[in-house]
Each structure stands twice: as structure tokens, then as C-alpha cells.
Amino acid sequence: xxxxxxxxxxxxxxxxxxxxxxSTRVDRGEVVVVCGPSGSGKSTLxxxxxxxxxxxxxxxxxxxxxxxxxGTDLPRLRARVGMVFQHFELFPHLSIMENLTLxxxxxxxxxxxxxxxxxxxxxxxxxxxxxxxxxxxxLSGGQQQRVAIARALAMDPMCxxxxxxxxxxxxxxxxxxxxxxxxxxxxxxxxxxxxxEMGFARKVANRVIFMDRGEIVEDALKEDFFGKPRSERAQQxxxxxxxx
Amino acid sequence: xxxxxxxxxxxxxxGGGETYLHWMFSAxxxxxxxxxxxxxxxxxxxAVIGTLRTVPSLLLARLANAWVELFxxxxxxxxxxxxxxxxxSLYKPLQEVPSFxxxxxxxxxxxxARVAEQVRAGIQSLPDGQRxxxxxxxLTLPQTYRFVLLPMAFRIIVPxxxxxxxxxxxxxxxxxAVSISELTLFALQAQEETSRGxxxxxxxxxxxxxxxxxxxxxxxxxxxxxxVPGTLGAAR
Ligand SMILES: Nc1ncnc2c1ncn2[C@@H]1O[C@H](COP(=O)(O)OP(=O)(O)O)[C@@H](O)[C@H]1O
Ligand SMILES: [Mg+2]
Numbered sequence: 001x002x003x004x005x006x007x008x009x010x011x012x013x014x015x016x017x018x019x020x021x022x023s024t025r026v027d028r029g030e031v032v033v034v035c036g037p038s039g040s041g042k043s044t045l046x047x048x049x050x051x052x053x054x055x056x057x058x059x060x061x062x063x064x065x066x067x068x069x070x071g072t073d074l075p076r077l078r079a080r081v082g083m084v085f086q087h088f089e090l091f092p093h094l095s096i097m098e099n100l101t102l103x104x105x106x107x108x109x110x111x112x113x114x115x116x117x118x119x120x121x122x123x124x125x126x127x128x129x130x131x132x133x134x135x136x137x138x139l140s141g142g143q144q145q146r147v148a149i150a151r152a153l154a155m156d157p158m159c160x161x162x163x164x165x166x167x168x169x170x171x172x173x174x175x176x177x178x179x180x181x182x183x184x185x186x187x188x189x190x191x192x193x194x195x196x197e198m199g200f201a202r203k204v205a206n207r208v209i210f211m212d213r214g215e216i217v218e219d220a221l222k223e224d225f226f227g228k229p230r231s232e233r234a235q236q237x238x239x240x241x242x243x244x
Numbered sequence: 245x246x247x248x249x250x251x252x253x254x255x256x257x258x259g260g261g262e263t264y265l266h267w268m269f270s271a272x273x274x275x276x277x278x279x280x281x282x283x284x285x286x287x288x289x290x291a292v293i294g295t296l297r298t299v300p301s302l303l304l305a306r307l308a309n310a311w312v313e314l315f316x317x318x319x320x321x322x323x324x325x326x327x328x329x330x331x332x333s334l335y336k337p338l339q340e341v342p343s344f345x346x347x348x349x350x351x352x353x354x355x356x357a358r359v360a361e362q363v364r365a366g367i368q369s370l371p372d373g374q375r376x377x378x379x380x381x382x383l384t385l386p387q388t389y390r391f392v393l394l395p396m397a398f399r400i401i402v403p404x405x406x407x408x409x410x411x412x413x414x415x416x417x418x419x420x421a422v423s424i425s426e427l428t429l430f431a432l433q434a435q436e437e438t439s440r441g442x443x444x445x446x447x448x449x450x451x452x453x454x455x456x457x458x459x460x461x462x463x464x465x466x467x468x469x470x471x472v473p474g475t476l477g478a479a480r
Contacts, residue, residue, distance in 0.1 A: 139474075
């Protein structure tokens with residue numbers, strides 16, 4: 001059953017078309033990696049999933065609910081979809097623990113104690129129990145991104161979106177974040193990840209989507225994608241990122 | 245010519261059963277009251293109007309822009325007279341309102357336009373990702389402002405708000421134009437009555453400077469207190 005379904009999605013910025021008739025789906029428990037050159041529309045596509053970006057044509061359906069429909073309670077829907085950003089986007093004026101409890105308390109209506117307990121568990125899980133009372137600016141990039149993942153998980157999401165979660169990190173910190181993501185995938189979390197980490201894709205992805213100039217050029221099972229991508233553009237792209 | 249200081253002038257009776265010193269301090273009290281009340285209005289309205297200038301609704305943003313343009317582009321003294329003379333003659337019930345209140349609103353709204361400008365700039369200086377992150381966790385747009393954007397925006401704009409706070413003390417002197425017995429009006433009247441303009445103006449200048457200094461220190465304290473750990477210049 002589809003967790004995320006996109007049907008003929010098109011979006012324009014003025015007269016510039018960022019997304020061209022994009023259709024795909026992510027089934028429950030599936031991990032789908034989205035890759036493609038910079039500027040191809042990956043971030044825009046993933047932001048359309050939880051309506052952080054509006055789109056003019058097509059439809060996005062999450063767990064049976066149409067994201068773009070006028071009556072949709074977007075905050076409630078978004079609360080069930082975790083999102084992790086390239087630049088972490090932790091709230092700098094809140095402690096790590098407060099970053100983890102804000103949504104639980106204000107959106108889910110949990111009590112402070114319950115939210116804290118959940119926060120402690122998740123920090124433990126990403127190996128940052130000791131940092132609970134620090135502030136984001138006092139953590140390394142890798143640590144911040146792990147906190148960001150814990151913050152998203154604190155809301156008990158039904159699926160997770162990642163937008164290049166490791167591309168702003170120093171190389172030595174990439175693995176600590178990927179390890180958390182791999183673990184999450186292996187536990188059966190539904191994930192849509194914009195990422196160029198092909199090692200990660202090989203390890204846990206079910207499918208790989210390749211985008212170019214606003215189009216989904218390739219949407220293939222991992223084995224097919226790495227075995228022999230059908231389109232020339234995908235072949236070129238792969239040879240570029242795999243050979244350095 | 246031989247100048248002789250005559251500070252005893254402050255111990256003279258004003259003719260109303262109090263000394264000039266007494267009068268001066270009560271005038272200082274009016275200055276502080278006008279400034280403090282106007283400051284509260286300026287911060288409240290400035291926060292709201294500045295926020296509205298950054299929301300996705302075109303209508304709200306336009307209204308907020310109009311507010312800023314209106315109150316920023318008319319000279320303060322003219323605004324005071326409009327509040328005091330023009331509006332009450334158009335709307336009679338306002339004639340009953342004490343001039344203190346009118347001045348507080350005039351000065352408050354004038355300053356709110358400037359504060360709104362700072363708040364807008366503060367919000368817009370934050371990365372777009374902060375707004376996305378707030379919304380993505382399910383906060384509503386107002387909640388995203390309340391818990392994510394405004395707390396950081398206000399921290400960023402403490403320095404310009406310090407100078408607005410000092411300006412509001414200085415600008416409160418226009419209240420003399422509608423006969424509020426604040427420091428500037430005291431200075432004008434006392435020097436006339438006593439012919440000791442030098443002592444009177446020096447004392448009043450001293451009080452204005454003392455006030456500005458105190459505001460400056462207070463804001464520096466606030467800046468220190470709200471500083472985010474792990475950012476540039478933070479204590480830890
Ligand atoms: N707010 C915007 N206004 C206009 N153009 C935009 C805006 N955001 C992104 N774009 C353009 O849309 C295209 C796709 O951007 P993006 O989705 O960020 O690509 P990617 O994440 O694949 O690098 C780019 O050409 C970018 O310049
Ligand atoms: Mg991107």
C-alpha cells in the first residue's frame with residue numbers, strides 16, 4: 001500500500017517550470033533514494049510531499065490524504081511526516097532537549113515529562129544522551145544532524161523525508177549520520193531520501209529515482225539502477241559521482 | 245563678566261508649595277512614564293506589524309506596509325498635533341481622553357513603525373529552513389512565529405532596539421507641545437520663572453543623559469541574558 005503517492009506533479013516558479021509531470025510512489029516500509037544534478041528539483045519535489053512548497057498541478061497523497069486538497073489539516077498531516085534538512089535547522093535558542101520536546105508538547109499535546117522521557121530515549125538511540133542540556137551551536141555538524149533525526153522521530157512519524165542530510169557535513173561525520181539512517185531503514189521506516197550517498201542507496205534502498213531538469217528520468221529498483229540505468233543522463237551522472 | 249553658579253535655585257519655592265527640585269523630579273517621572281508606556285505600545289505593535297510584513301498573505305502584508313509608511317513618514321510633532329487637535333475634533337469622545345494617553349499612543353505608534361522595520365529585517369535574516377523546520381514538525385504558522393522565528397529575530401535586533409529605546413526617551417520631549425509637564429516643559433518654564441537657564445538646562449541635560457545611560461545598560465544586560473550559547477560572542 002502506498003504511503004506517499006505522487007501523481008503528475010507539476011510546479012512553476014513564475015514561468016520557470018521546476019517540476020514536470022512527476023509521478024512516483026513510496027510504499028509502506030520502502031526506502032527510496034532520489035538523486036540527480038544540483039538544481040534538478042529534488043528539494044522542491046520532497047518539499048511538495050508535505051506541502052512546504054505549493055504545486056499548481058497534480059496530486060500528492062500521504063496515507064490516503066490528499067496534501068493539496070483545500071480542507072486538509074496540514075499541520076496535523078505534517079506532524080506525522082518527519083523531515084530532516086541539509087542544514088539541520090535545529091532551533092538555536094532552544095536546548096537540545098527543548099528542540100526534541102517542542103513539537104511533542106505544542107503539536108501532539110504531550111505532557112512535559114512524557115516528552116522529556118521520549119527525548120531522552122531518542123537521544124540515547126542516536127548516542128547523544130550527554131548533550132541534552134547543550135545548545136545546537138555547541139555541537140558538531142554530525143551531532144546536530146543526529147539530533148535533527150531524533151527530533152523528527154520524537155513525533156512518532158509514519159514516514160521520513162530527508163533532503164541531502166549529509167551533504168553539509170565534513171567527510172568524517174557523514175558515517176555517524178548514515179549509520180543512524182541505515183538503522184532506521186532496517187527497522188522498517190518508510191523513507192524518501194534525497195541523497196548522493198550511493199553506498200547508502202546500495203545498502204538499504206528499494207528503489208532509486210534519478211531526476212534531471214525537473215523530470216523523473218529514471219525510477220528503478222536498486223538492482224536495475226546500479227546494474228544498468230536505462231537513460232544516458234543517469235549513466236553520465238552515476239559515472240561522475242562514483243568515480244571520485 | 246563674572247558668572248556665579250546659583251544651584252540654590254532648585255530649593256526655591258515654585259509658588260505652588262513645592263521646590264523646583266521637587267518639580268523637576270516629578271517632571272522626570274512624567275518623561276519616564278511617557279517613554280515607558282509608549283515603549284510598550286511600540287514593542288507590541290512593532291512585533292505584530294513587523295511579523296505581518298513577512299507572512300504569506302498579501303493583504304496583511306500590504307496593511308502592515310501601509311502602517312509603517314504612515315507612521316514613519318509624518319514628523320512626530322505633526323503626528324502629536326493630529327492626535328491632539330485633528331482627530332478629537334472629528335471624533336468627539338476622544339476629547340475626554342487625557343493628553344497623556346494621546347501622547348503615549350502617538351509616540352508609541354510612531355516608534356512602532358520603526359520597531360516593525362527592525363522586526364521584519366530580523367525575521368528575514370533567518371534562514372528559510374527555520375520556517376520550514378517549524379512547519380514540518382506540525383507547528384501552525386502562528387506557532388512557528390511564536391516559538392521559532394520571533395525568539396531568534398528579537399535576539400538579533402537587540403542592538404537596534406537599544407537605540408530605538410534611547411530615541412523614545414529623547415522623543416518623549418515632544419509631549420511638552422501638548423502641555424504635559426515633563427522634563428522639557430519643566431526646563432522651559434523654570435528657566436523663565438527663575439532666570440537661571442544655565443543651571444536648569446544643565447540639570448535637565450544630566451537627567452536625560454542619566455536615563456539614556458540606564459536604558460543602555462539595561463539593554464546590554466538583556467542582550468547578555470538572552471544570548472544563545474554556542475553562537476559568536478556567547479559567554480560559554
Ligand atoms: N523560490 C524559488 N524561486 C525561483 N526559483 C527557485 C526557487 N527555489 C528553487 N528554485 C529553482 O528551482 C530549481 C530546482 O531547485 P531545487 O529543488 O532546490 O533543486 P535541487 O534540490 O535538485 O538542487 C533550481 O533551478 C532553482 O534555482
Ligand atoms: Mg537541494
